[in-house]
Amino acid sequence: MSDLQQFVRGCTFDDFLFTPQYSVMERRDPAWIDLSCQLSTRLRLRRPIVSANMDTITRSEMAIAIAEEGGIGIIDRGYRAGDIEPQVREVERVKRRQHGIIADPYTIRPEAPLTEAANTMRRTGVGTLVVVDGSRRVVGLLTTRDLRFADQSKTVSDRMTPGERLVVRGGPLDTAAAEEVMRTHKLKKLPLVNTEGQLTGLITAKDLIKQERLPFATRDDHGRLRVGAPVGAKGDYLERAAELLRASADVIVIDIAHGHSGVMGRAIDAFRA
Numbered sequence: 001m002s003d004l005q006q007f008v009r010g011c012t013f014d015d016f017l018f019t020p021q022y023s024v025m026e027r028r029d030p031a032w033i034d035l036s037c038q039l040s041t042r043l044r045l046r047r048p049i050v051s052a053n054m055d056t057i058t059r060s061e062m063a064i065a066i067a068e069e070g071g072i073g074i075i076d077r078g079y080r081a082g083d084i085e086p087q088v089r090e091v092e093r094v095k096r097r098q099h100g101i102i103a104d105p106y107t108i109r110p111e112a113p114l115t116e117a118a119n120t121m122r123r124t125g126v127g128t129l130v131v132v133d134g135s136r137r138v139v140g141l142l143t144t145r146d147l148r149f150a151d152q153s154k155t156v157s158d159r160m161t162p163g164e165r166l167v168v169r170g171g172p173l174d175t176a177a178a179e180e181v182m183r184t185h186k187l188k189k190l191p192l193v194n195t196e197g198q199l200t201g202l203i204t205a206k207d208l209i210k211q212e213r214l215p216f217a218t219r220d221d222h223g224r225l226r227v228g229a230p231v232g233a234k235g236d237y238l239e240r241a242a243e244l245l246r247a248s249a250d251v252i253v254i255d256i257a258h259g260h261s262g263v264m265g266r267a268i269d270a271f272r273a
Contacts, residue, residue: 035047035070039072040251043251045071045072045218046070046217046218047069047071047216048071049066049069049071049072050071050072050073050228051071051072051073052074053074053076053228053253053255054076054078055076058074058076059075059076059090060075060090060093063075063227064097064225067217067218067225067226068214068217068225069216070216070217070218072226072227072250073227073228074228074229074230074251074253075090075091075094075228075230075249076230077231077232077240077255082235082236084239084240084243085243087229087240087244088243088244088246088247090229091229091244091247092247092248093125095225095227095247095248096124096125096224097224097225098207098210098211098224098225099203099204099207099222099223099224100175100203100207100211100219100222100223100224101173101192101201101202101222102202102204103201103222105126105128105130105199105201106120106126106128106129106130107130107131107136107199108130108131108132108142109132109133109134109156110133110139110157110160111155111156111157113152113153113154113155113156114147114151114153114155114156114159116156117147118147121144121147127144128141128142128143128144128189128204129142129143129156130191130199130202131156131160132198135196135198136199137193137196137198137199138166138168138191138197138198138199139157139160139162139163140156140157140160140163140166141160141161141166141189141191142159142160142161143161143189146159146160146161147159167185167187169181169190169191169193170192170193170195170200173190173192173203175208175211178203178208179208182203187205188205189203189205190202190203207223220248220250224248226250226251227249227250227251228250228251228252228253229244229249229252229253230252230253230254231244231252231253231255231271232254232255232256232267233254233255233256233264233267234263234267237254237267238271241271252271254267254271
């Protein structure tokens with residue numbers, strides 16, 4: 001037992017004394033201290049946090065949480081070889097979680113069955129579908145509340161809020177103007193249309209509130225959370241990169257065990273080309 005005590009050591013916080021050094025900080029208010037850093041030439045983070053592209057660390061929920069705190073998450077590629085779609089779907093979940101203006105809201109036809117609407121909401125995680133006709137003219141809105149206790153044999157047009165009861169706006173609309181319209185009319189959703197009445201976007205009260213609550217969040221020019229994703233250095237890496245960019249990934253990382261190599265150099269040249 002005495003020999004064991006010589007080799008085993010344990011320490012607590014009180015066993016250490018840290019001597020304060022000179023500080024240039026006048027306040028410890030997080031809103032006052034600038035921790036921003038440059039991740040790439042065109043991407044700046046408000047908080048120096050990047051989560052690793054590992055399946056046990058970063059999927060969509062972690063990437064969302066990191067981006068909301070001012071960093072960025074890198075979605076892993078730890079799926080079956082050649083299986084690109086699951087990774088793309090995770091990136092899309094992050095990009096669709098928050099918006100300034102939703103440029104491509106999920107839509108549904110008025111004659112579609114309610115079961116189709118319920119499946120779409122369940123698959124995408126959204127609570128509102130814009131109802132459009134064959135020319136993409138807005139004819140109504142359908143929410144999860146409309147589906148509650150509804151006869152599933154009915155169609156979307158039976159349960160939606162019809163177009164004549166909706167407040168819509170046309171043309172570009174900044175955040176302040178959108179807030180004023182939604183406050184005046186007590187709205188949660190504001191569809192945007194062109195002069196022909198065709199859908200061009202959607203603004204939600206939830207997104208506006210999150211913009212105010214999370215001022216340090218890492219967002220793109222459309223108000224969406226930023227997210228990164230890796231590709232390999234061989235195989236389907238160029239095809240994977242193309243699909244990730246199509247899903248609006250903000251950063252592409254080349255995932256390789258040893259980066260200082262000819263394989264890495266060729267992959268970077270091919271990707272840039």
